Amino acid sequence: MKIVVCIKQVPDTAEVKLDPKTNTLIRDGVPSIINHDDKAGLETALRIREEKGGTVTVVCMGPPQADVALREALAMGADEAYLLSAREFGGSDTYATATIIAAALKKIGFDLVITGRQAIDGDTAQVGPQIAEQLGVPQVTYAESVKVDGDSVIVKRQFEDRAHVLRVKLPCLITALTELAEPRYMNVGGIVDAYAKQVKIIDFESLRNSLNPDWIGIKGSPTNVVQSFTKQAKAAGTVMKDLTADQAVAAIMDKLIARHLI
Template sequence: MEIVVCVKQVPDTTEVKIDPVTNTLIRQGVPSIVNPFDKNALEAALQLKEKHGGKVTVITMGPPQAKDALKECLAMGADDAVLLSDRAFGGADTLATSHTLAAGIKKIGNIDIILCGKQAIDGDTAQVGPEIAEHLAIPQVTYVSKIEADGNKLRVEREQEEGYEVIEVSTPVMLTVVKSINDPRTPTVKGTMKANRREIPVWTVNDVSVEVEKIGLKGSPTQVRKIFTPKQRTQGEIIQADTARAAAAQLIQKLSDAKIV
């Protein structure tokens, strides 16, 4: 079973700053981590490999520092890793990103299952996984909470608001997983040391078959018209009184004075 897991390195903070000119995230100087949902996807891949055999490859698109995220995935147990990195890929929206990742997956070749986290915590769009499936013309199932494999058939549970939808699908297939599917393992010291010695191959725009007009900022149809940080709300007043009746009387008086009631 050949499995590819798409991962993303995301900012490890809520204090994200925005470039006022390009309206894109400023990542320099911000600590980064592997997107948590992508760790669930990797754990699902590793469990499938342990049960059915095969190989797990992780792939990401990003700057050179994204190698750190890939090495963490190798430390968890992934067999191989690939970084798609080129200035031509920069500034990509979800459509351009998925086009590049799909090209990288095609280069890897002979894939049975592609796994992604349901979304990235920085953009929260949940679009890249399904768009990769469209580029590759393969079926997709999103919000997967359980995977059972039998040859080239998968039986998966898809999480919904009021229950689960059970779907049977043939490989190759794209699956995006939810947090409840598993608890990702912690890399071992031995695995981390081994991963740190690995050389991560870097594929540029010249190494994958992409349409140049469909990658990077130029190939991104999404236009951000305006972006801003909402104003922080002022702290409300806490009414203190000896009894609930007295507190209610104070509240009514304050609402009356403010002409709310």
């Protein structure tokens, strides 16, 4: 079984700052990490391989510096790594990103694709489902447990107030929650091996037969960031202590009335 895990290199912070002029992320001085959900997906793929055999491939679309994220994945135990990198891919929104990743996945081959549910910087949770649509395979999002059973995968899908257990036939795509699995640490042997292995580059030329230049980059991106801004910190609230429930209700009502809110 060939499992492909899509990993995104993201800034190591949930509070990404944006350049208000260009509407792009300010990455300078911010260390990069593998997105948390993706690492949980990678750990799951490694455990499936340990139980059922097969291979684990990692794929990352990004600039040449994303090589580091792929090497970390190799050091954790992935068998092979692909970096999707080209000038033509720059400026891609989620749709164009998914188009590029799907084209690469068709070339690489897969039985099971695992993406994170959501990246901590872009936060859209769109790329996984869009890849599945473009590959024409079934998808299960928000996976909190995954088990391979014959030609299918059994996935526990998380909802706010309940869970569904679904059986989905391979090939398929699953989007992983961070809770899916606690990622293992890299070991020293793994780190040495990771630097001996090759990270294969997939550029625009390698995908030219399946990728129209009009479908990718800014040209192929239907979304546009019109404005971006950082939220201002809220004023500190008032803490009312040592009140009974009735006193607390009365105090809140007084405040709301004083401000003409009710």
